[in-house]
Amino acid sequence: MRAPMKRDAAAFVCELLEGLARFGAEEGGGVTRLLYSPEWLKAQHYLAEKMEGLGLDVYFDRVGNLIGRMEGTSSRDPVVLTGSHIDTVRFGGRYDGAYGIAASIAAVTYLQETYGQPVKTVEVVSFCEEEGSRFPLTYWGSGNMVGNYDWSNGEAVFDGDGVSLAEAMAAAGFGRPEQPAACRVDIGAFVEIHIEQGPVLEKQRKRIGIVETIVGQRRYAVKVQGASNHAGTTPMSLRRDALAGAAEMILQLEADALLYGELLVATAGRIDCAPNAPNVVPGSVGFTVDVRHADEATLSDFCEMMLSKFKEMAQWRGLELQIVPWLTAKPAPMHAGLSGMAERIAQDLSLPNRRMVSGAGHDAQLFSSLCPTALLFVPSQAGVSHSPDEYTSPEELADGVSVLAALLYELAYEGKRS
Amino acid sequence: MRAPMKRDAAAFVCELLEGLARFGAEEGGGVTRLLYSPEWLKAQHYLAEKMEGLGLDVYFDRVGNLIGRMEGTSSRDPVVLTGSHIDTVRFGGRYDGAYGIAASIAAVTYLQETYGQPVKTVEVVSFCEEEGSRFPLTYWGSGNMVGNYDWSNGEAVFDGDGVSLAEAMAAAGFGRPEQPAACRVDIGAFVEIHIEQGPVLEKQRKRIGIVETIVGQRRYAVKVQGASNHAGTTPMSLRRDALAGAAEMILQLEADALLYGELLVATAGRIDCAPNAPNVVPGSVGFTVDVRHADEATLSDFCEMMLSKFKEMAQWRGLELQIVPWLTAKPAPMHAGLSGMAERIAQDLSLPNRRMVSGAGHDAQLFSSLCPTALLFVPSQAGVSHSPDEYTSPEELADGVSVLAALLYELAYEGKRS
Numbered sequence: 001m002r003a004p005m006k007r008d009a010a011a012f013v014c015e016l017l018e019g020l021a022r023f024g025a026e027e028g029g030g031v032t033r034l035l036y037s038p039e040w041l042k043a044q045h046y047l048a049e050k051m052e053g054l055g056l057d058v059y060f061d062r063v064g065n066l067i068g069r070m071e072g073t074s075s076r077d078p079v080v081l082t083g084s085h086i087d088t089v090r091f092g093g094r095y096d097g098a099y100g101i102a103a104s105i106a107a108v109t110y111l112q113e114t115y116g117q118p119v120k121t122v123e124v125v126s127f128c129e130e131e132g133s134r135f136p137l138t139y140w141g142s143g144n145m146v147g148n149y150d151w152s153n154g155e156a157v158f159d160g161d162g163v164s165l166a167e168a169m170a171a172a173g174f175g176r177p178e179q180p181a182a183c184r185v186d187i188g189a190f191v192e193i194h195i196e197q198g199p200v201l202e203k204q205r206k207r208i209g210i211v212e213t214i215v216g217q218r219r220y221a222v223k224v225q226g227a228s229n230h231a232g233t234t235p236m237s238l239r240r241d242a243l244a245g246a247a248e249m250i251l252q253l254e255a256d257a258l259l260y261g262e263l264l265v266a267t268a269g270r271i272d273c274a275p276n277a278p279n280v281v282p283g284s285v286g287f288t289v290d291v292r293h294a295d296e297a298t299l300s301d302f303c304e305m306m307l308s309k310f311k312e313m314a315q316w317r318g319l320e321l322q323i324v325p326w327l328t329a330k331p332a333p334m335h336a337g338l339s340g341m342a343e344r345i346a347q348d349l350s351l352p353n354r355r356m357v358s359g360a361g362h363d364a365q366l367f368s369s370l371c372p373t374a375l376l377f378v379p380s381q382a383g384v385s386h387s388p389d390e391y392t393s394p395e396e397l398a399d400g401v402s403v404l405a406a407l408l409y410e411l412a413y414e415g416k417r418s
Numbered sequence: 419m420r421a422p423m424k425r426d427a428a429a430f431v432c433e434l435l436e437g438l439a440r441f442g443a444e445e446g447g448g449v450t451r452l453l454y455s456p457e458w459l460k461a462q463h464y465l466a467e468k469m470e471g472l473g474l475d476v477y478f479d480r481v482g483n484l485i486g487r488m489e490g491t492s493s494r495d496p497v498v499l500t501g502s503h504i505d506t507v508r509f510g511g512r513y514d515g516a517y518g519i520a521a522s523i524a525a526v527t528y529l530q531e532t533y534g535q536p537v538k539t540v541e542v543v544s545f546c547e548e549e550g551s552r553f554p555l556t557y558w559g560s561g562n563m564v565g566n567y568d569w570s571n572g573e574a575v576f577d578g579d580g581v582s583l584a585e586a587m588a589a590a591g592f593g594r595p596e597q598p599a600a601c602r603v604d605i606g607a608f609v610e611i612h613i614e615q616g617p618v619l620e621k622q623r624k625r626i627g628i629v630e631t632i633v634g635q636r637r638y639a640v641k642v643q644g645a646s647n648h649a650g651t652t653p654m655s656l657r658r659d660a661l662a663g664a665a666e667m668i669l670q671l672e673a674d675a676l677l678y679g680e681l682l683v684a685t686a687g688r689i690d691c692a693p694n695a696p697n698v699v700p701g702s703v704g705f706t707v708d709v710r711h712a713d714e715a716t717l718s719d720f721c722e723m724m725l726s727k728f729k730e731m732a733q734w735r736g737l738e739l740q741i742v743p744w745l746t747a748k749p750a751p752m753h754a755g756l757s758g759m760a761e762r763i764a765q766d767l768s769l770p771n772r773r774m775v776s777g778a779g780h781d782a783q784l785f786s787s788l789c790p791t792a793l794l795f796v797p798s799q800a801g802v803s804h805s806p807d808e809y810t811s812p813e814e815l816a817d818g819v820s821v822l823a824a825l826l827y828e829l830a831y832e833g834k835r836s
């Protein structure tokens with residue numbers, strides 16, 4: 001396969017990213033495009049028009065996933081699916097999710113223009129939701145497609161304004177039984193390309209990351225209960241200070257994660273203290289723990305050790321401890337065959353590349369138990385993501401398109417090589 | 419002097435506390451009586467009527483301190499002042515401040531009924547404000563009386579709703595030039611009685627605490643600045659986690675305070691984390707430090723050591739650190755002569771008592787550099803204060819009245835002993 005002209009691919013992707021960034025643009029930078037919001041809807045329709053103009057058959061499914069279809073000659077074969085998500089975090093960047101969609105459109109239309117109709121049907125998907133920024137759930141788009149969610153599950157899920165997911169979906173024009181079902185059983189392979197959102201590729205001067213595994217993840221809500229007392233009149237030795245107890249746990253968590261080595265990360269990201277007054281000994285502190293590793297047994301061991309240390313610390317200090325696990329995701333291995341193909345392609349294109357673990361969750365992890373799935377990364381400048389400062393250079397964006405196009409070619413044009 | 423009947427004193431004080439607790443009573447317990455609020459104004463007028471009914475000459479000064487005066491025969495002598503504050507924290511208890519006023523009224527009217535007119539004028543004061551719960555300042559009542567504040571200082575101080583102190587004062591009917599000046603230069607002695615707000619008296623089965631010193635106090639706002647990053651994709655070793663840094667500092671603060679021994683207390687009472695999201699490495703954390711000790715040099719040494727340790731920790735972790743001192747109060751020694759008198763009186767009344775340090779600030783500390791000042795404590799059940807659960811038994815309340823009455827007798831009726 002001939003790779004697309006780098007300059008053309010870069011221009012195509014940059015124009016599409018530029019176009020998308022208008023929808024939900026925040027004053028002073030950043031993009032906020034929450035599921036089913038007016039900005040989100042405009043962005044999906046913008047993409048629909050673009051894809052239609054490029055010759056794809058375009059439709060929305062029942063939950064608002066946008067699909068652009070390039071029919072194959074052997075239309076009964078399972079579909080080759082590629083794409084990413086259209087929603088953003090609040091004050092997010094232009095690349096997270098959006099790049100995967102833009103690159104997929106670029107690759108598919110390049111293939112169509114260059115090689116005509118594929119053997120297998122190829123679909124580009126713009127998933128409606130991945131971030132969990134509006135409603136307290138994630139992967140609403142891919143989750144409906146693989147059957148983890150049913151589209152009717154949105155009645156009891158509310159956003160910060162008390163609007164239910166079902167209401168928001170209806171208001172955006174989705175959730176009607178006559179619309180095409182989101183759940184699919186005809187997917188033969190899924191390929192996603194995404195920005196790394198971390199510093200590894202840039203630091204090691206690699207152009208392409210080939211993800212072997214998306215890490216497993218455990219999240220806990222830890223509640224430490226002590227006694228709220230006067231900061232002036234309560235001797236140190238008589239205190240049951242919930243914040244000092246939480247501080248000890250957070251510090252231990254960090255130390256243990258450092259000892260486990262590079263591949264484990266553990267984060268206490270959120271802390272809330274009550275009564276949170278300068279002259280009162282904290283009576284109650286809640287904090288979150290997020291632990292990730294690519295190996296389920298390691299993850300499990302670490303969390304068990306951590307929880308038992310927390311319990312010991314609480315007991316020693318006379319604090320009550322409540323630990324609620326609220327998210328458990330197993331490590332999701334990507335397909336070895338597809339990853340090998342991607343690696344060979346990158347080498348053929350002389351693009352420095354490496355196998356890696358994804359510390360962030362992605363739509364790809366939902367497909368990995370359904371069909372052969374690949375996840376490719378391009379570098380993130382300074383590792384920054386979920387920020388207006390997200391950046392990947394046009395050349396790097398174009399390199400990603402080249403690898404993706406070649407991989408889709410091998411998957412969908414087999415027997416038609418030129 | 420004959421002590422008042424315990425039963426009578428207990429009944430008198432309890433009735434007055436009961437009456438006061440109606441103003442600002444919260445559903446489900448607790449009292450909220452913020453400076454210049456309608457509840458506060460009703461409570462002051464309730465007290466004014468009570469004192470008037472008991473034969474005191476009653477007036478409000480310009481900032482709303484309520485004074486009940488019992489004129490002495492030698493009316494040019496400096497005044498003997500006694501009392502405490504009428505305002506409360508939010509969801510506070512019935513005893514903090516209020517007990518000192520009730521006990522003062524009980525003691526003064528007992529003296530008047532039993533011994534008639536004193537030699538020196540005695541005044542009972544209900545200070546308008548001590549807690550700092552509505553506006554970001556404390557001791558507005560006693561501070562105006564001793565001249566630390568001027569009544570006209572309230573233009574640029576705002577409550578949480580954007581109302582200035584000056585506006586609130588005017589709305590409550592104060593701050594008018596024709597009203598009696600708050601600032602006084604005729605005070606010869608000040609005696610305050612208060613609940614301990616700590617566990618020491620109860621634990622040691624003492625009935626009366628005689629405060630030798632009100633601790634000095636330093637408060638700092640500490641801001642730790644790191645880098646906010648993705649919790650999944652940022653390796654532990656590349657993080658600049660502001661919360662982990664703050665946790666280390668808070669833990670060190672606690673350990674050092676414990677090592678310094680019983681008389682030093684150090685508290686991190688408030689913490690705020692940004693962006694405070696479970697899946698983001700904290701980029702910025704602010705926390706407060708409150709350190710108290712009765713000795714200025716010790717306080718100073720401790721704080722210096724603490725700040726230098728914080729700086730070292732921040733440097734080691736690549737964090738930026740900003741430390742802003744926002745409150746400095748020197749230790750306030752009470753008057754040795756008055757304290758000795760109080761001790762002798764307690765012993766004469768067979769009341770178990772002890773000298774102690776007050777870890778909490780009190781109106782008395784403002785008078786200590788102006789005139790001989792005494793501060794007496796009665797026990798707080800379980801050391802609880804600033805809570806609906808504040809409690810002191812009627813017998814303990816009455817013991818406080820006995821000691822206060824005898825002390826006022828010695829100060830104001832000298833030459834009239836019976």
